[in-house]
Amino acid sequence: MKMDEGVELMNQGNFEKAEELFREVLLNVEVVPADLCFYFGKNSFHLDKFSQSIDWLNKYIELKGTSGRFFDAAVEYLKLAEEEQQFQSTASQIQNNKEPRKREFINCEQTPFVVCPVCSGQGVSIERGSLGTSIYKACQYCKETGRMSCENYKLFLVGKFDPVLKNDH
Template identity: 55%
Template sequence: MVQKLGTLIILLGIAVQGFGQDYVNAKQRDLMMKMDEGVALMNQGNYASADSYFQQVLTAIEVVPAELCFYFGKNSYHLKKYKQSIDWLNKYIEIKGTTGQFFDQAREYLALSETDYLAEKVEPTRQPRREAQTKLQRIDCNATPFVLCPVCKGSGVLIEQGALGSAIYRTCPYSDGSGRMTCEDYQKYANGNLVISP
């Protein structure tokens, strides 16, 4: 009797665990569908509605896909939210590097956003815009074990100004020799918790 009860409890635990995993997968699938709907709206030129969909996904998702960083950055450019666009496009490039599917587009929109952002800062009559929160919650380190180092921008070298105006070159302590940062270190860096031991 006790053995049957123990077996029943174990089976019930497995069933509950399986149900919980199914719920997580269904939630993730729903969020990805919502992101796809936002992309469709963006491609139709309905940027405000697309922004609403992207914001909903960003609020609810635990692991932010790199593609969402790109879509949100591109859409933000069309909404004239240039600083927000710059932040999110840079996040996409940091995560995917030069091999990302949208790298060329991200670089193009980044250049446009930077140009328009600088022009906007010079124009005193415009009111500052309220930007969406740019904190990257989490990225999937299993899918992306390395990102482009945001400190040295992938060069692996930091250049500092010397006392007499000469350049001082030193190896970036945040990246490996090829300008990459581990995903775990990037998570700490993004949250302001990355400490490099002397």
């Protein structure tokens, strides 16, 4: 009943209230209905909660596969959410790289590599999904090696290192 009310509110554009009802349903069920995963993912997209949207939509696809009645819509929302998340992540990285960093002196002859400051030497960034799952993404800054060349690190410190460009020093 609450899930249906949430769907109706979502369809009316009242995404915040719909999320409240979806969360209430989650608290009161032992097994999460697959359709709720889709609705929660779609609603989260409209709230600009793209990571949460991705988690829920992936869960729906995982549970229902290609035979789910919302499969096509889930794939479309998933694609949009991933694009928006990537856009926001890139914009955030650009903004963070513009912030002045304190100068550090590094002797590149003594230290040809440093631990990647973005992934802390792991080679991947790990984010927590809304379902408690881990989302692993390859670190673009060190190309999954966990270390960054001294020259690239110097560029990174002053906000001039672009991981998309081939800065292979």
